[in-house]
Amino acid sequence: QKEVEQNSGPLSVPEGAIASLNCTYSDRGSQSFFWYRQYSGKSPELIMSIYSNGDKEDGRFTAQLNKASQYVSLLIRDSQPSDSATYLCAVSAGGTSYGKLTFGQGTILTVHP
Amino acid sequence: EAQVTQNPRYLITVTGKKLTVTCSQNMNHEYMSWYRQDPGLGLRQIYYSMNVEVTDKGDVPEGYKVSRKEKRNFPLILESPSPNQTSLYFCASSYSTGHEQYFGPGTRLTVT
Numbered sequence: 186q187k188e189v190e191q192n193s194g195p196l197s198v199p200e201g202a203i204a205s206l207n208c209t210y211s212d213r214g215s216q217s218f219f220w221y222r223q224y225s226g227k228s229p230e231l232i233m234s235i236y237s238n239g240d241k242e243d244g245r246f247t248a249q250l251n252k253a254s255q256y257v258s259l260l261i262r263d264s265q266p267s268d269s270a271t272y273l274c275a276v277s278a279g280g281t282s283y284g285k286l287t288f289g290q291g292t293i294l295t296v297h298p
Numbered sequence: 299e300a301q302v303t304q305n306p307r308y309l310i311t312v313t314g315k316k317l318t319v320t321c322s323q324n325m326n327h328e329y330m331s332w333y334r335q336d337p338g339l340g341l342r343q344i345y346y347s348m349n350v351e352v353t354d355k356g357d358v359p360e361g362y363k364v365s366r367k368e369k370r371n372f373p374l375i376l377e378s379p380s381p382n383q384t385s386l387y388f389c390a391s392s393y394s395t396g397h398e399q400y401f402g403p404g405t406r407l408t409v410t
Contacts, residue, residue, distance in 0.1 A: 217396040228388055228401035229341070273341065277396050284348045284395045285356060286331065288341040 188212060189276050191289035200298050204261040206272050208289055211255065214279025218250055220259045221273040223291070229273055233259065264296040300325045302402035304389050310408045311379060319374045319405050321389030329392045330372040331356070331399065332364065334385040341388070347372055348395050379409040 192207040206220070217236055221229035233248040235241045235257065241248045247260040257276075261268055274289040302323045311317055323330065331346040333356075343356030347366040361383055363375040372391075376383060386406050390399040 219398055228404050230401070231398045234398045275341075284329065284331075284346045284354060286343055286346070286399070287357065288333075288343075290338070290340040 189287045189289040191292045195293035197295045204264045206259040208257045208274030210276045215276045217277035218257045219275040223271045304402040321372045323391040327391035331390045332374045333388045
């Protein structure tokens, strides 16, 4: 089982719809959770970070964390063509491996007009 | 401008010829890290450093070395590169361990 697994893509949604991206992780001691966006040929850029259970909203983006289910998700409301990119879930390990950051394989999102 | 810089951006080399990819940040960040990105495998952590003189292995450290003698610099050394190290490499830094990371522009390395 992969340490961090994202829902298989690619994901295609119409403009204005809600895009839902999911991620599960195996390390119960994980402390910090991140969503990055990566455009083709570019470096990853942070969209959201979340550290405690519940929802965190920032503009059109909402991150949800459920540590009991070892699940983190990202919702993008009112999706725009400019949101088309690869979305990477990243999880920071707990315990003695606290500095280790593991990424999921990424989900390609396409928002079509 | 706050940034992470990497050099070179592109490099083609031959098997066995030692090389160094430099990484520097101007944000006074404690934490720095190196990743490689390969199609179908995503981003994988090579090494990370939680502070000066403190480094640790990530998921794929074999064939790589790092050092952290100064806070701002974190070079990646390939002592004897092999073709399976052909990849896109990213350096990243963050304020502290467990915080969001800022990525450099990437170095595309080809080993023939």
